[in-house]
Amino acid sequence: MASAAADASAGEESLRRALSEKQVEVDAQGSVVRELKASIASKDLISAAVEALSALKLEKASIEKRLQEIVSASNGGHQNKEAFRQAVVNTLERRLFYIPSFKIYRGVAGLYDYGPPGCAVKSNVLAFWRQHFVLEENMLEVDCPCVTPEVVLKASGHVDKFTDLMVKDEKTGTCYRADHLLKDFCKEKLEKDLTISTEKAAELKHVLAMLDDFSAEELGEKIKLYGITAPDTKNPLSDPYPFNLMFQTSIGPSGLSPGYMRPETAQGIFVNFKDLYYYNGNKLPFAAAQIGQAFRNEISPRQGLLRVREFTLAEIEHFVDPEEKSHPKFGEVAKLEFLMFPRELQVSGESAKRMVLGEAVSKGIVNNETLGYFIGRVYLFLTSLGIDKERLRFRQHLANEMAHYAADCWDAEIECSYGWIECVGIADRSAYDLHAHTKLVIAPVKKELGLAFKGNQKMVVEALEAMDEKAAMEMKAELETKGEVEFQVCTLGKNVTIKKNMVAISKEKKKEHQRVFTPSVIEPSFGIGRIIYCLFEHSFYTRPSKAGDEQLNVFRFPPLVAPIKCTVFPLVQNEKYEEVAKRIAKSLTATGISYKIDITGTSIGKRYARTDELGVPLAITVDETDSITIRERDSKKQVRVSVDEVASVVKKVMDGQSTWADVLWEYPSHHSASADE
Amino acid sequence: MASAAADASAGEESLRRALSEKQVEVDAQGSVVRELKASIASKDLISAAVEALSALKLEKASIEKRLQEIVSASNGGHQNKEAFRQAVVNTLERRLFYIPSFKIYRGVAGLYDYGPPGCAVKSNVLAFWRQHFVLEENMLEVDCPCVTPEVVLKASGHVDKFTDLMVKDEKTGTCYRADHLLKDFCKEKLEKDLTISTEKAAELKHVLAMLDDFSAEELGEKIKLYGITAPDTKNPLSDPYPFNLMFQTSIGPSGLSPGYMRPETAQGIFVNFKDLYYYNGNKLPFAAAQIGQAFRNEISPRQGLLRVREFTLAEIEHFVDPEEKSHPKFGEVAKLEFLMFPRELQVSGESAKRMVLGEAVSKGIVNNETLGYFIGRVYLFLTSLGIDKERLRFRQHLANEMAHYAADCWDAEIECSYGWIECVGIADRSAYDLHAHTKLVIAPVKKELGLAFKGNQKMVVEALEAMDEKAAMEMKAELETKGEVEFQVCTLGKNVTIKKNMVAISKEKKKEHQRVFTPSVIEPSFGIGRIIYCLFEHSFYTRPSKAGDEQLNVFRFPPLVAPIKCTVFPLVQNEKYEEVAKRIAKSLTATGISYKIDITGTSIGKRYARTDELGVPLAITVDETDSITIRERDSKKQVRVSVDEVASVVKKVMDGQSTWADVLWEYPSHHSASADE
Missing domain, CATH: 1.10.287 (Helix Hairpins)
Known part of the structure; x- marks a missing residue:
C-alpha cells in the first residue's frame, strides 16, 4: 500500500x-x-x-x-464514497435511526436525535462498554453534572484554550472556521485546477498537512495570499480570531456565577480524585469511568453525525504510579495483531502495518504496558461491535499533535466514507490533569517575615497569600534559582525583597510509601456517536431482491448491537397464527428479548426486507400452530423450531451462548416456498 | 389516620x-x-x-x-426525622454514594455527583426502567439533545411560564424564592410562637395551603404584611418578580440564536410525533420514551438530592385516541391495592386510603383505563425497586394544581424524612402538547380579498400572514362568533374589515378513519434522582454490632438495585485462599456479576460491616479451598457451596431465578465461629 x-x-x-x-x-x-x-x-x-x-x-x-x-x-474514489454514504444515510434517516433535531422548526445544525432503532443500538453499545470495561476491570464509575462552574474549566485550561479560529464575512457577519475555508480552497484547487504548477501543487499539499499547526496570523496570511472570500457571498473576510467552543451559561439567579456545559466528562473524575483514591483503599493503580453528554459549540458543523454540538462520551481515567506502568493482564492482549500506524511510518510517508501488540510494547513503539493493554482492549471492544478489522487502525500522535505534557498518545481511527476518523483517543497524559486541580499552597513563614518587615509583616503576608498560581509559581522558580525576589506589596505602595526562607510554595502531592508523586493518568476516551456512525457504515450492504428488480438494504449488526433481536410474523392473516404470534411475543418479553411483531397482511418477503433494513438478526414466521420457522438475516437460511422452544433458542443466539451454525446443526432446516427466496 | x-x-x-x-x-x-x-x-x-x-x-x-x-x-416528629436523615446522608456521603459536585472548588449548590455505588444503583434503576416499561410495552425510545433552540420552548410555553417568583435583598442583591421565605415564616411562627391566637394560627395555615396559588402581588403583600426580611442580613426585600428557571445559552458563534438546556425531555418526543407515528405504521395508541438529563436553574436549591439543578428524567408519552382510552392490559393491574389519595379525601381533610385500582377506575375516581394502567405499572416499578408500600401513595392533583388542559393527574408520592415527595407524575395532558407544536395555518382567500381591497390586496394578505398565533386564534374566534373583525394593516396605516370568507385559520390535525383529531397524551414522568434518594432512606437501617458497642449501618437493597452483587473475602491472609478468591472473581466476571474483592487482613466482621453499608446482598468468604461460605446481608445466615458452583448460585439469586430461601433449603447451612455473629 x-x-x-x-x-x-x-x-x-x-x-x-x-x-x-x-x-x-x-x-x-x-x-x-x-x-x-x-x-x-x-x-x-x-x-x-x-x-x-x-x-x-x-x-x-x-x-x-x-x-x-x-x-x-x-481523493479516495470520492464519488463512489459519496454515493455509498448517501445510500446509508437515506436508510438511516428513513428508518429513524437518527433524525435531525427539531426538524419541524427547521432544525439546528450539529444536533441529532436518535430515533427508536438508533437509540436501541446506542443503549446496546453503552451496555457492552460497561460490561467490557467497567465490570471486567472493576472500574469506579461516576456520574457528574454537565453544568460546570468556570473555576473548574479555568484550571483545566478550557476557558483559555478550548477554541477554534473563526473568520467573519465582513458584510453579513456569517461565521466560518478559518481552517475549513483554507482546506476547502486547497483541496478544490488541487482537484479541479489541473493547470497549477508542480511547485504550486506541492505548496498546497504542504498547507493541508500543516493546517492544524497554523497560528491565527499564519492562517490569516494564507487566506489573504490566496484571496479566499466568504463562500456564500464572496465578501471579504475578517482576520481569524479564537472562538471558545464551550456553551456558556450562568448558574443561579444572580448572573454572577458563569458556568459552561462540560466539553468532556473527564474533569468530573479529576476533581474527585482524592475521594476515589480513598474509596479504593488508598491504593494505585485504579481506574474511574464516566459515560455522559459533552458539548462543543462548533462554529459550523459539517460531516453529519461525526461533528456535532452535543454527543455522548465514555471516558476512562486510569491512575497509575508514573514509575510503574506495567499491567498484570497485559498477557491477555499481547498476542493480538492489528493495523498500527506509529509516528515513524507516518513521517516517512508509509502506511499502517499489521503488528503484534506485545512486540509493539517490547520494542518501545507503544510507551508502556498499561497503554498497550488499553489499546488491546479497545481493539477487542470495537471489533466485537462489528467494526471491520481492516478498516480500523491505531495511529500514534505525531510530536506536534501531542500536548507537551503527554507521554504517548494513540487514536483508534476507523475508516468510513469521510476518511479515517478518530473514534477513540488513548492518551498517556502523565500527571497534567491532576496537577491542574492540585491546590496551590502558599505558606508564608511568619517568624522570618516578622523579623524582616516588623510592623509591615501583616501586609506582606496578605500580599503573598493573594498571589495567583502563575505569580506564585514564578516566585517559586526565582527563589529556587536566585534565592530572593523583588515583590510588590500594593498596600505598602512599594517593593520588598522576599528571601527563600520567608515563604514555602508548593502543590499538594500524593504520598505512597514515603515517595511523593502525582499519579499519571492514562485516558481512553470514546466518542460513542462516531463509533456508532462508523458501525452503521461497516454494517451496511445491499443485495438484489428475489425478482432482481431492486436493491434491498441490510445492516449486518451482530446480536450484541442489533436494535431489535427478532421479529414475529404470522405467515398469513389468520386468527390462530396471530394467537401463536402473541404467545411467542409474551415469552420473548419474559426472556428479556426485544422483538417487533407485524400482523399486517404485507407479503412475507416485504416484511423480511423491512426488518433486514433495521438489522434484525432473526425472523420468526408463524406458519403452523405447534412449530415455526426461524430465518437468519444474512444467510437467509431457515430452521424449524417448536413454539415452546423458540424464545430460548433466540435468547441463546442473542446472548452468544450459541451461534447460528449451532442452531442449523441442531434443528431441521426449512425450505419455504412462500418466503422471499 | x-x-x-x-x-x-x-x-x-x-x-x-x-x-x-x-x-x-x-x-x-x-x-x-x-x-x-x-x-x-x-x-x-x-x-x-x-x-x-x-x-x-x-x-x-x-x-x-x-x-x-x-x-x-x-410537624411529623421533626427532630427524629432530621436525626434519621443525618445518619443516612452521612453514610451515603462517606461511602461515596454521592458527592457534592466540584467539592474541591467549594461546590455549587444543587449539583451532585454519583460516586461508584450511587452510579451503579442509578444504572440498575435505569436498566430496570427500560425492561419494565420500554421492552415490556414495546415503546419507541428516543434520545434527543439537551441543547434546545428557543423557538421550541417558546411554543411549549417554557420561555414565558417556566418561572419561580424571586425576591432580592435590596442591599446585597442575594436572591431568595419568595414562597420559601413566606413558608418558612409561617411554619416557624406556628411552631415556635405558642401565644398567637387561634385566628392567627388559622390564617397562617391558610397561607401555607394557598402558597402555590399566590400571584406575585399576593406574595408581595403577605411578605410586607408579616414584615419578612432577608434571612441572612435582615435587610428589606424587593417585590417578588418572576425568574425563568431555564439555563440559557447561545447556539453557534453568531450570538444570535438563543437556546436553553431543556427543562424536561418530553419536548424532544412531541416535536418528533409525526415521524414516530409513521414509524408505528400510522397507528394509535403507541408510546415513546426517553431517558436523559434535564436542567432547572433553581433560585436557591435546598433539600439535598431532592431539589437539584440538573437531574435525570425518564419520561413516557403515550399517544392515544381521545375517545378511546381503554387499555387491553388493564386487567393485569386491576386487582392491585394500594394507598390512593383522591381529590375529595384531600379536600375533606381525610388521609389516603387503600383502594383497589380496578374499582378506582370503574368508579371514575381515576379518569380512564390507560391512566389507571400506568398508575398500576408505576406502583409495580417502585415497589420492585424496594420502595416501602406503606410510604407510597398516589395523590390526585386538586383542580387548582392541574393545568387547565389536563384531564386528570396523579403523583406517585413517596414519604421520606422531608415529607411526602412527588417522585413520578402521571398526567393525562389531553391534546395540549401536540397542539403547541402544531403548525398554525393562515390561508388568506386571495379572490375575496382582491374583490374587497383591490390594489391593497397584497398589503392585507401580508398583514394577515404575519399574525402571530395569539392574534390569529383571536381573529378565528371572533370570525366564528361575529362573522367579521376589524384588522389593523400597518402598511396601509388604517383598519380594514375582514370577513369570514376572506381567510381560513387552522391548526394541523391528524386524520384517522376520516375523523380528524389531535391525539391525547398520557405522560408518566419519573424523577430518577428523587426515587433513588427515597430508596436510600427506605433501605437504610442500623443494628448493633456483635459486641453491642456500636450501631452498624445497612442498606437492604434488593438484588435488582444493589450496586455490587457480592463480595469475595479470603478468611485470612493466605496465598491458597487468595488464589481461590481470584478464581471465584474471574468466574463472577464471566457471569456478568459485579463484585468487590477484599484481600486485606481486616477482621471478617469489619469486612462484613463495610459491605453491609454498601448494601451488598451476598458475601463469599473463602475459608477452604474446595468449598466456601455464602452469607446473606439481612438474615446474616450462611450456607456452604462448592467453589465451582458459587458463581451460578449468586447469579440465580441476583437474577431472581432463586430466592435466598431456596438457597438455604438447597445447601447446607454454616455456623462460623469466625464470623461477626
Whole structure:
C-alpha cells in the first residue's frame, strides 16, 4: 500500500509537469498558427499547423484525463464514497435511526436525535462498554453534572484554550472556521485546477498537512495570499480570531456565577480524585469511568453525525504510579495483531502495518504496558461491535499533535466514507490533569517575615497569600534559582525583597510509601456517536431482491448491537397464527428479548426486507400452530423450531451462548416456498 | 389516620384557645398582685395572690407543653426525622454514594455527583426502567439533545411560564424564592410562637395551603404584611418578580440564536410525533420514551438530592385516541391495592386510603383505563425497586394544581424524612402538547380579498400572514362568533374589515378513519434522582454490632438495585485462599456479576460491616479451598457451596431465578465461629 501511494504521488507530480510542458507547446503552436494566418501563408501550411495544434491539444487532454484520474483516486474514489454514504444515510434517516433535531422548526445544525432503532443500538453499545470495561476491570464509575462552574474549566485550561479560529464575512457577519475555508480552497484547487504548477501543487499539499499547526496570523496570511472570500457571498473576510467552543451559561439567579456545559466528562473524575483514591483503599493503580453528554459549540458543523454540538462520551481515567506502568493482564492482549500506524511510518510517508501488540510494547513503539493493554482492549471492544478489522487502525500522535505534557498518545481511527476518523483517543497524559486541580499552597513563614518587615509583616503576608498560581509559581522558580525576589506589596505602595526562607510554595502531592508523586493518568476516551456512525457504515450492504428488480438494504449488526433481536410474523392473516404470534411475543418479553411483531397482511418477503433494513438478526414466521420457522438475516437460511422452544433458542443466539451454525446443526432446516427466496 | 389528624387539629385549636385564655388570667392575677403590693396589703393576702399567680403560670406551662407536643407531632416528629436523615446522608456521603459536585472548588449548590455505588444503583434503576416499561410495552425510545433552540420552548410555553417568583435583598442583591421565605415564616411562627391566637394560627395555615396559588402581588403583600426580611442580613426585600428557571445559552458563534438546556425531555418526543407515528405504521395508541438529563436553574436549591439543578428524567408519552382510552392490559393491574389519595379525601381533610385500582377506575375516581394502567405499572416499578408500600401513595392533583388542559393527574408520592415527595407524575395532558407544536395555518382567500381591497390586496394578505398565533386564534374566534373583525394593516396605516370568507385559520390535525383529531397524551414522568434518594432512606437501617458497642449501618437493597452483587473475602491472609478468591472473581466476571474483592487482613466482621453499608446482598468468604461460605446481608445466615458452583448460585439469586430461601433449603447451612455473629 505504501509504495502504491508513493507511486501515485510520483505519477501525479510527473503528470502535472508533463501537463504544463504540453501547455507551453500548445501555446507556442497556437502562436505559430496565428502568425501563419496573419502572414497570409499557404492554406496547406496553415492546415498542417492547425493539425499539429489539434494533436497537441489531444495529447494535453489525454494527460489531463490521466491526472484527473489520479487526483480523484488520491481523493479516495470520492464519488463512489459519496454515493455509498448517501445510500446509508437515506436508510438511516428513513428508518429513524437518527433524525435531525427539531426538524419541524427547521432544525439546528450539529444536533441529532436518535430515533427508536438508533437509540436501541446506542443503549446496546453503552451496555457492552460497561460490561467490557467497567465490570471486567472493576472500574469506579461516576456520574457528574454537565453544568460546570468556570473555576473548574479555568484550571483545566478550557476557558483559555478550548477554541477554534473563526473568520467573519465582513458584510453579513456569517461565521466560518478559518481552517475549513483554507482546506476547502486547497483541496478544490488541487482537484479541479489541473493547470497549477508542480511547485504550486506541492505548496498546497504542504498547507493541508500543516493546517492544524497554523497560528491565527499564519492562517490569516494564507487566506489573504490566496484571496479566499466568504463562500456564500464572496465578501471579504475578517482576520481569524479564537472562538471558545464551550456553551456558556450562568448558574443561579444572580448572573454572577458563569458556568459552561462540560466539553468532556473527564474533569468530573479529576476533581474527585482524592475521594476515589480513598474509596479504593488508598491504593494505585485504579481506574474511574464516566459515560455522559459533552458539548462543543462548533462554529459550523459539517460531516453529519461525526461533528456535532452535543454527543455522548465514555471516558476512562486510569491512575497509575508514573514509575510503574506495567499491567498484570497485559498477557491477555499481547498476542493480538492489528493495523498500527506509529509516528515513524507516518513521517516517512508509509502506511499502517499489521503488528503484534506485545512486540509493539517490547520494542518501545507503544510507551508502556498499561497503554498497550488499553489499546488491546479497545481493539477487542470495537471489533466485537462489528467494526471491520481492516478498516480500523491505531495511529500514534505525531510530536506536534501531542500536548507537551503527554507521554504517548494513540487514536483508534476507523475508516468510513469521510476518511479515517478518530473514534477513540488513548492518551498517556502523565500527571497534567491532576496537577491542574492540585491546590496551590502558599505558606508564608511568619517568624522570618516578622523579623524582616516588623510592623509591615501583616501586609506582606496578605500580599503573598493573594498571589495567583502563575505569580506564585514564578516566585517559586526565582527563589529556587536566585534565592530572593523583588515583590510588590500594593498596600505598602512599594517593593520588598522576599528571601527563600520567608515563604514555602508548593502543590499538594500524593504520598505512597514515603515517595511523593502525582499519579499519571492514562485516558481512553470514546466518542460513542462516531463509533456508532462508523458501525452503521461497516454494517451496511445491499443485495438484489428475489425478482432482481431492486436493491434491498441490510445492516449486518451482530446480536450484541442489533436494535431489535427478532421479529414475529404470522405467515398469513389468520386468527390462530396471530394467537401463536402473541404467545411467542409474551415469552420473548419474559426472556428479556426485544422483538417487533407485524400482523399486517404485507407479503412475507416485504416484511423480511423491512426488518433486514433495521438489522434484525432473526425472523420468526408463524406458519403452523405447534412449530415455526426461524430465518437468519444474512444467510437467509431457515430452521424449524417448536413454539415452546423458540424464545430460548433466540435468547441463546442473542446472548452468544450459541451461534447460528449451532442452531442449523441442531434443528431441521426449512425450505419455504412462500418466503422471499 | 384521618380522624387522628382531625383530632390533633381540633386539639391544637382548643389548646391555643385555652392558652390565650390562661394568659388573660395570668395577666389579670399579675395585676392583682401588683395592686396588692402597691396598696401595702397584708403579707398573707399578698402571698395568697402570688400563690394563685404561680398556680396559673403552672397551668399555662402545662397547656404550652401539650400544645408544643401537638405542634411538633403535626410537624411529623421533626427532630427524629432530621436525626434519621443525618445518619443516612452521612453514610451515603462517606461511602461515596454521592458527592457534592466540584467539592474541591467549594461546590455549587444543587449539583451532585454519583460516586461508584450511587452510579451503579442509578444504572440498575435505569436498566430496570427500560425492561419494565420500554421492552415490556414495546415503546419507541428516543434520545434527543439537551441543547434546545428557543423557538421550541417558546411554543411549549417554557420561555414565558417556566418561572419561580424571586425576591432580592435590596442591599446585597442575594436572591431568595419568595414562597420559601413566606413558608418558612409561617411554619416557624406556628411552631415556635405558642401565644398567637387561634385566628392567627388559622390564617397562617391558610397561607401555607394557598402558597402555590399566590400571584406575585399576593406574595408581595403577605411578605410586607408579616414584615419578612432577608434571612441572612435582615435587610428589606424587593417585590417578588418572576425568574425563568431555564439555563440559557447561545447556539453557534453568531450570538444570535438563543437556546436553553431543556427543562424536561418530553419536548424532544412531541416535536418528533409525526415521524414516530409513521414509524408505528400510522397507528394509535403507541408510546415513546426517553431517558436523559434535564436542567432547572433553581433560585436557591435546598433539600439535598431532592431539589437539584440538573437531574435525570425518564419520561413516557403515550399517544392515544381521545375517545378511546381503554387499555387491553388493564386487567393485569386491576386487582392491585394500594394507598390512593383522591381529590375529595384531600379536600375533606381525610388521609389516603387503600383502594383497589380496578374499582378506582370503574368508579371514575381515576379518569380512564390507560391512566389507571400506568398508575398500576408505576406502583409495580417502585415497589420492585424496594420502595416501602406503606410510604407510597398516589395523590390526585386538586383542580387548582392541574393545568387547565389536563384531564386528570396523579403523583406517585413517596414519604421520606422531608415529607411526602412527588417522585413520578402521571398526567393525562389531553391534546395540549401536540397542539403547541402544531403548525398554525393562515390561508388568506386571495379572490375575496382582491374583490374587497383591490390594489391593497397584497398589503392585507401580508398583514394577515404575519399574525402571530395569539392574534390569529383571536381573529378565528371572533370570525366564528361575529362573522367579521376589524384588522389593523400597518402598511396601509388604517383598519380594514375582514370577513369570514376572506381567510381560513387552522391548526394541523391528524386524520384517522376520516375523523380528524389531535391525539391525547398520557405522560408518566419519573424523577430518577428523587426515587433513588427515597430508596436510600427506605433501605437504610442500623443494628448493633456483635459486641453491642456500636450501631452498624445497612442498606437492604434488593438484588435488582444493589450496586455490587457480592463480595469475595479470603478468611485470612493466605496465598491458597487468595488464589481461590481470584478464581471465584474471574468466574463472577464471566457471569456478568459485579463484585468487590477484599484481600486485606481486616477482621471478617469489619469486612462484613463495610459491605453491609454498601448494601451488598451476598458475601463469599473463602475459608477452604474446595468449598466456601455464602452469607446473606439481612438474615446474616450462611450456607456452604462448592467453589465451582458459587458463581451460578449468586447469579440465580441476583437474577431472581432463586430466592435466598431456596438457597438455604438447597445447601447446607454454616455456623462460623469466625464470623461477626
